[in-house]
Amino acid sequence: MADVNSTPLNEDEKRLAELGYKQELKRTWSGFSNFAISFSIISILSGCFTTFAQAWNNGGPVAISWGWPLISAFIMVIGLCMSELVSAFPTAGGIYWWAAKLGGPQAGFYTGWLNLIGLIAVTASVVYACATFMNVTIGLFTPAWASTLGGDPLLQAFALFIVLMIVAALLNIFSSHLLAVVNNISAYWHVFGSLAVVLILLLTAKEYQSPSFVFTERINNSGFSDGMYWWYVLPLGFLLTQYTITGFDASAHLSEETHGAATTAAKGIWQSIFYSAIGGWILLLAFLFVAKDTKFINDPANGYGAGQVTAVFASALPAAMFKAVMLISTVGQIFCAIACMTSTSRMMFAFSRDGAVPGSALWSKVHPRTHVPVNAVVASSIIAVLITLPALYKSPAGVPVAFYAVVSIAVIGLYLAFLIPIYLRLKAGDNFRPGPWTLGRHYKWMCSVAVAEIAFISVYFCLPFLPSAVPFTPTFTWYDVNYAPILAGGVLLAITVWWYASARQWFKGPIRTVDETPTPASPSAQALTETKPIG
Template sequence: MPPSSSTSTSHKRRSVADEPVTSVLPGGDVPYDPDHAFSADEEVLAALGYKSEFKREFSLFTTFCVSFAVLGLLPSFASTLFYGMGYAGTAGMTWGWIVAMIGIQCVAMSMAELCSSMPTSGGLYYASAVLAPPGWGPFAAWITGWSNWLAQVTAAPSVNYGISAMILAAASIQNPAYIPTDYQTFLLTVFIMILHSILSSLPTKKLAQINSLGSTFNFIALIIVIILIPSGTDRPSRGLPRFTPSAEVWGTIYAGTSFPPAISVLMSFIGVIWTMSGYDSPFHLAEECSNANIASPRAIVLTSAVGGTFGWFLQLVVAYTVVDIGDTLDSDLGQPFAAYLMQCMPKSAVLAILALTVIAGFSMGQGCMIAASRVTFAYARDDCFPGSRWWRRVNGTTGTPVNAVWMNCGVGVLCLCLIFGGELAVGALFSIGAIAAFVAFTTPIFIRVFFVGNRFRPGPWHLGRFSIPIGVVASAFVVLMVPILCFPSVSGADLNAQTMNWTVVVYGGPMLFVSIWWVVSAHKWFKGPKVNVAHLMLGPEGNVVPGEVIEGKRADGVAEEAEGEGEDVGKTVGKRGSLDKM
């Protein structure tokens, strides 16, 4: 899609309604910059109302690399084994994973379709604002944005907590007399957070290179572990068959909760959902990706499909080799994955696998930090946060949102104080990541399916006639899972402050606060995505006429210059009423 040019006296220009992007700009708007001819990606972003502020140095492959690193199958699985195995046992890990992936893949495909139509860092937040019924756009953006931000800002702390627990568990394996303390876990996790923040402040090109290496290692480590565990297990030397019989693996539901088996299996989906929640990263990196309205949605679907397939292989390997689920969950090592490995592998192999997992986890945490900073930048650009003018600044040296990186680091360190509240308290970080992410993922999808009708204009990557059915399945899956993710593992007299599921407090509390904030104050000043690109208006016959530029300048003189000298006016794409009509 080359930039449009005009050398004739007819001054005809392409409008927002001419090509497939769903935008906040009215149908007759034309983004305009008298000093710059828009590239194809800049045209699409300008049609969404934003000027380009990043270098487009991510490709389909490097975007997929960041996304796959954020997915982090090996460290994600290791960090959430307590839930996946502990709630439903091996049945939840085998056929339970397949059932969960049906809903998750539908969410990913529906999200990819939105990304192709609206490839901006604001991602889901922008889509909710544009697609919501008249009058509801700002509120939909507000709720989606804050829920997504909670998922993003807690991702790196939860990943890094899992890494720290594995490092200290390895130390305990080497020296059985050593027992890690909460204070040591906290300090090590904060140190890793600081390292990630330093790396995330680097220029975009360096970030792409680092994450490409990290993602490649992540994938290689995953393959090595999938091969190493079944080939290197020493179960026979312990008087056990090499693998547990299939009838037991697929048919036995571990009584890890006080609820019926079907509910226990659904509760075990928290491990699948949290593990598979990183495929939205390409959406948030769209403003740094070349050919974003095709490459970014492809990266979303590719990440979910590849992650779901290889994640299931890893689940099968562990399900067939675990010896005692109860001992795995209650081990003094304090890390179920390390305890599981000690049951079926030689000590040297255990340490090797933990080392691979820790390195892969470091790469995952790095990707989480990058994605979170882009979300924070995008929302601060629209004044969502107190002090937004600081968090939306792009560093002049690195060309990246450094302030947003360190803001997220500070919030993440505060979240890590939950470590001192015990295992269930810090476990809420994982539940938040699952529930907050999927609420944000599905809100614009739900709006798209049930309220938009023909107002949605698909981009070049779309689902065609399967769009609505897939969106319905995605919405139904999340509506079912949101309350399930808030269930405690026990009920009745056993339910107390130590055994309750704190997700409803740690996620529900902040969301209740921002909802009250909306009613009391935010509805008066927050209007959703704020257009920041200069634009003109088309007359009834397509001629450029004087209009007001969003940045506060007048376009009268510019319009005359365009008429007299044939200035290039970038063509735009999409159709949607202005936010004032939302």
């Protein structure tokens, strides 16, 4: 191990050494780059497009015009709680490290695995959704593409999915500095691209809906009875917002590569949520105002998922403008996919660095020239492809159940990982010593609200999306089953068995990679070594 006092350390390196780690990753990211990666992963050009149909069919305009700001407010509270934690503990391990510090090795072990699985699922879902949109976009510009791979859209999308996954992996392998530049470009693309889409929709659409439609219209295409609308169907539509505004923990995972991380990573989390919430709402309202031909949009011939949001644009816009909107969204989704891979690989690197992942020595290895965890990037890519294989099977109902299941796994895994350290911070109370960015006395109600909201959505997104997915009913079919609870429950069971059978004997939480801790420069820095495990 290295002696941290053998060479002069800057403030970021001192803070990292106080947490127990030497500087292995290259610290080349600015505060804007740190914000940009979370903003890119949230990606309103991705989530607002790819999961629009989930809200449209499960609630309609009401689920979007009112559901988006409502759920965004809850997510903002979650983000603020996490900003306080990353300010105190700015490490690449992020959420897992916070849980281990506040709750001990077992809390860290569970949190780390939930976070890693959630991030891999996010990467898989984003890349696959991008592939489906790219499939449509290529077809608009090159009609001959429709006959590729026998004209099967599922095979076409999956082939593009593999290609995009390889591209994202290669860009992540090449250079950490290049990634920072790509994410900076991505942030501007999302801002100006979203603005361009809104202007195109509002200035060139053939007809417009009334404000009454946008803010009061209810749609229930779920197959469940209208009597279940408010308590079952509508909450399922909230998956649009909860899925889109996620992945903001990337600011924490990239904190070891960011200058002034104790402050800039904290800002990166809450600012990425705030600006995405505002931009996403404006974008979605524009979608609703031009969704005039509801009969065409709801036509099963358009397909479910990407087919419905493209039906909105196809029915509302001139052909050239339709192509422009699809192209802007597809490029934004590519940026999002690259950023997701970055966050996932850094989490895998950090968790492996502490010995929690089988083959840890391989996944925690950093390339000596690029300072990138190359093996972690490759492993994340392969696993993401494997868990998306069920997307090759088409539901008889035409609903991309496999895609929404992967989306649900991403949401459940990530938000349960967020819940654990937020709850432990609440439990720690005044024993918790914050960093330079803090919630002050507001932590009590904010952490309580965050925990309650996460518990709520974790239950709802495990429920069936279709009546034919409800067990023990005449219409039940395994094709339509939401396998999110099966996979999530299986993972939790596997983690539990592994912990009690083996891991508790050797996993002791974060492993120091420095010999001694430098003298803390401030009371907040001192807190990094003083906080004791709770429970």
